[in-house]
Amino acid sequence: MKKKRWIQLLLCVLVCAALAAGEGPHRRAAGKQPEIQENKIDVCKLLTSDDIKSVQGDSVEETKPSTQPSGGLRMSQCLYRTTTPARSVSIALAAPATQKPRDFWRKQFHRDGEKEKEDKTAADKKDKKAGREPEEEGSRPRNIKGVGDEAYWVGGPISGALYVLRANTFIRISVGGVREEAARMEKSVALARAALKRL
Numbered sequence: 001m002k003k004k005r006w007i008q009l010l011l012c013v014l015v016c017a018a019l020a021a022g023e024g025p026h027r028r029a030a031g032k033q034p035e036i037q038e039n040k041i042d043v044c045k046l047l048t049s050d051d052i053k054s055v056q057g058d059s060v061e062e063t064k065p066s067t068q069p070s071g072g073l074r075m076s077q078c079l080y081r082t083t084t085p086a087r088s089v090s091i092a093l094a095a096p097a098t099q100k101p102r103d104f105w106r107k108q109f110h111r112d113g114e115k116e117k118e119d120k121t122a123a124d125k126k127d128k129k130a131g132r133e134p135e136e137e138g139s140r141p142r143n144i145k146g147v148g149d150e151a152y153w154v155g156g157p158i159s160g161a162l163y164v165l166r167a168n169t170f171i172r173i174s175v176g177g178v179r180e181e182a183a184r185m186e187k188s189v190a191l192a193r194a195a196l197k198r199l
Contacts, residue, residue, distance in 0.1 A: 043093045044078040046171070046195040052089055055187045056175065058082035072099035075172075087177035091195060094170050101169045109141055109152055109163075144185070147192050153185050162188035166199055 042065075049060040064079040077092040094101040141163075144151040148164035155161060160181060161174040173191050178184045 041076070041093060041199065043076040043091060044080075046078070046091055046093070046198050047080060047089070047191060048194075049080075051191060051194040052080050052082065055190050056082060056087045056089060056177070058084050058087045058177075069097055071104060073097050073101060073104055084177065087175075089176065089191065090174045091191070092172040093199075094172075102165070105150075105163075105165050105170055109150075144189065147189055148196055151189075151192070153188070155181070155184075157181055160184055160188075162192055164192045164196065166196055169199070171195055171199070 044063040044065050052058070052060050059082060060080045061083055062081045064081065065077065066079075067074060067076045069075070074095045074097045075092045076095060077090060080089045080091075082088050094104065141152040141154045144153050144162065147162075148166045148170075151162060151164040153160055153162055159174070161172050162185065164171050164173070171192065173188045173195070175184055175187045175191070178187060
């Protein structure tokens with residue numbers, strides 16, 4: 001359960017950052033500028049307008065970069081605001097801050113399997129006592145084959161994001177305006193493949 005809560009918190013933080021970037025002038029704290037310059041990869045160049053249009057069917061009106069700390073990492077994010085704002089796309093790139101992205105990945109997606117099973121069993125028992133159904137399978141990270149070194153889909157029926165590991169970093173991609181989870185996953189994979197060519 002702790003892993004699920006942490007991943008949901010990370011998703012919320014990244015979505016809030018994307019929304020904040022879209023609501024006003026782009027602001028950076030003076031102390032953050034050196035960190036941004038250290039990152040040699042411009043996250044807004046990982047995807048092109050053509051990439052977004054071919055997947056979302058909408059033109060990119062504007063890109064909005066932002067950088068923030070998250071879970072011991074520095075997440076550089078780009079919001080690609082499309083003509084229809086609901087169909088916008090966000091991509092985030094993990095860089096080390098107080099921990100390495102690969103270490104973070106291992107903690108989030110490769111915890112001790114037995115501990116995870118024990119936590120899940122205890123949570124399911126608690127849900128049954130409270131009259132709720134146990135967590136659905138879709139709410140846990142799902143391994144996606146054939147993308148990067150390793151990839152996981154995190155989310156459920158309403159929202160979700162694709163996390164893709166490549167060497168010592170990872171990207172997170174989220175697409176808007178798509179109701180069906182399978183279609184969101186497919187579009188996210190297509191965009192991840194395009195972004196990985198430039199990583």
